[in-house]
Every structure is written in structure tokens, then in C-alpha cells.
Amino acid sequence: MLRKLGMIVLALFGVVALAGAGKPLPARSVGNWNATVVRTPIDSHLLGNPNAKVKLVEYISYTCPHCAHFEQESDAQLRIGLIATGKGSIEVRSFVRDGIDMTVALLTHCGAPNRFFANHNAFLRSQQTWIAPVMTATEAQKARWYNGPLPSRTRAIASDLHLYDIMEKRGYSRAETDRCLADTALAGRLAKHTQEAVDNDYVNGTPSFVLNGVPLAGTYSWAALKPQLEAALD
Template sequence: MRRPLLATFAALAAITALAGPATDAAAQRRAAAVQDWTRVAARTPEGGFRIGSPDARIKLVEYLSTTCGHCAAFSRESAARLIPVHVRSGRVSVEYRNYYLNGLDVAAALLSRCASPAGYFAMTHELLATQATWTARIQSVPAARRPQLQAMAPLQLTGELITILGLDAVGQRHGIGPAARRQCLTQANLDRLEQLHDQGARAGVQGTPTFFINGAIQNVNTWAEIEPRLQ
């Protein structure tokens, strides 16, 4: 009986030896995930979407429009550093709050808000990067069709615009399939988007992009001007 017992103990020792590094590796992966705050996104009570640590020392809020050229420029110019560097470290969090400017913007904003928090950021960045392409599709609407669109109720018009602009395909890439889209495009969510717009106006937002840092509205709106304020 001694040899089988020795063999069992030897096997247990070998398993323990193998398990140690694996456990350490798993712990390191978990620690890395926590340290990389770009993996953490959430809806906020104010109605926006935040990426980064909720306890970040610097909280940047951007009121943005998906049809705003200056918003697209800020997204492009900040892409290499804002989220990959400042947010990743946990020192800065970024919250987007939609501030619609027109009907096209309502359609894009409402649909993007149907995504998961992480999907919302990915879709918003795609919408800003491809802004010129999808907004131009409204020109393809025949003149005879336009009075019909103008006569529609806002929610119905939003649904039509999503199809006309090809936003349904964009949403599909970010996890918003037809069933999810039907379930999400509601009057309640449209009202919430309007409330977010009114909330911004009361806070002093008059155009996009408008930035707040730790609750204070900023008088600048370019990446070259905003980044020094995040240091």
C-alpha cells in the first residue's frame, strides 16, 4: 500500500505545483483588467454613458451631437490619447451625453443608446468617423416622399430615418438586431433623449461639443485645448 500512497502524494504535489502559476496568472489577468479602465463602461443616472473608473479624479463630460463636425474632429484628434491613455489609467473618466441638433441626430442618438454601454461608445465613434457618409443618404429621399416623412409622428419618423440612413446596419454591428431595435425604439426612450437635451440646455450647453470637467463648464472645445486641462 505504501507505493500507491506515495504515488498519490506525488501526484497531488505535482498538481499543486502546476496550479500555483495558473492561479497567479489568473490573478494577474484580473488585476490587469481592473487597471485597464477602458474595459469598464456604464450608464449614468444623468442619462449619459461613462467609460472609465467611476472614482476617477478627473471627470470629463461631453455633450455631443453625432451630426456635429466639431464633435467628429474632437473624436478623431483625441482618439490616440483620451481613452487609450487618460481613461485607461483610471485617472480620467469620460461621459457622453447626447445633445441632438436635428432629426438625423435624433435617429442616430436614439439607436446608439439601445446598445450596451461598451457598444454605445463603439457605435458613437463609428457614427462620428463616418458622419459624412450616412448623413448624405438623406439626399437620396425622393421629393415626393419628403412631405410624407414630415407628416409622421416623431417616433415613426425616427424609425424611418434609421432605415433611410442605413443606421440599422450600423446598429447591427454593435449588437442591436431587429428585435432589440423594435423593443428599444419607444416613446419613453425618445422622451428621455429630449430630457437629456433640456438638461444640457439648463446647464449652459448652447452647441456641441460642450465639455464639463468635474462639473465646471469649459470655454474651449478642441482636443488641443482640453487635454492640458486633464493633466
């Protein structure tokens, strides 16, 4: 089913999947690893020591309630026990399931790489609030979400779900937010990367994790992930 999902997303957005973004930014050799962020050639973001012993990849969908719950439970513990020590890194990859997911993913990528994780946290932590209007949206609203050029669709979603308000609180102007919502090249790449995750990393739900290159079967929560991280750090 997820194999079809990636193709549906590609078709839905009517964009061509392009090659990965440019070279990642150089990592800091010393200092606060919690302030070290690298944007990778596959449009993911890596937090921490890029040469760490333990490398955790997270596949996240912004409309997934389990992903929001995982972020709230794990973020502080991961930053203290994994990232700060330099022994571990976290790489977040967007897994886009529909137009709302794509809209939020584009907004988390808005701005310099070092802004990503704060954007990411802001949308996951407020998910219950901004996703609530979906339940009462009219057919006319939904038609605006899924018809027409990408920028008009994403802006309609951002307006109806009050995502502009979140971005304004994060320091983004309306013009900056609109530019990010109109990034058809990035949207194409994110859809392509989602399909690759299904094909290559066996992602069958979110959140999903890859630890040191090995997909973690049956691991969808902090309670299930934590002992595996601790074993890897030993």
C-alpha cells in the same frame, strides 16, 4: 436660440420627458478601466473609473461634423492617457438637435451599457457617409422623417440614411434596431436632458465640455481641450 431648440425637440417628438433611468451599474474595483462603462441616471454613459480625479463630460451631437472630428482626434489619446490610468473618466451626453440626431442617439443607446461606446464611435466615424443622403433627400422623404408617430419617423430616417446597415454590422438584428428606434420614453428623456444642458450647463454648441463640474468656455476642439486636461491631471 438653443433654449428654444430644446423645447422644439420636445414638441417635435411629441413625447413626455420622464425621470432619469435607474441606478448606474456598479463599477469594477480593478482591471481594465477602458472596459468599465456605467449608464447614469441621466441616460449618459461614463467610461473609466467613476471615482477618478479628473471627470470630463462631453456633450455630443451626432450630426455635428466638429464632434466627429473631435472623436477621431481624441479617442485613442483619451483612452491611453486618461482612462487606462484610472485617473480620469469620460461621460458622454447626447445633445439632440433634430430628428436625425434623435434617431442616431437612440441607436447608440441600443443594447447593454457596455455596447454604447462602440456604437458611439461607429456612428461618429462614419458620419460623412450616412449623412450624405440628407443633401439629396426628396420632400416626400423628409415628410416621412417629421410626420407621424415617433417609431415611423425614426425608422424612415434609419432606412433612408442606411443606419440599419451600420447596426447590422454591429451585430444587431432588424427587430432589435426597430425596438430601439421605438423607445419613446428614452427619446423624451434625451430631449429633456438636452434642454437641461442649455439651462444648467450653458451649452451653446457642440462639442461642449464640462471638466470637474466647470463648463469650459470657448473649448470646442481637442487642441483646446488637451492642455486643460493635462493641467487637471498634474
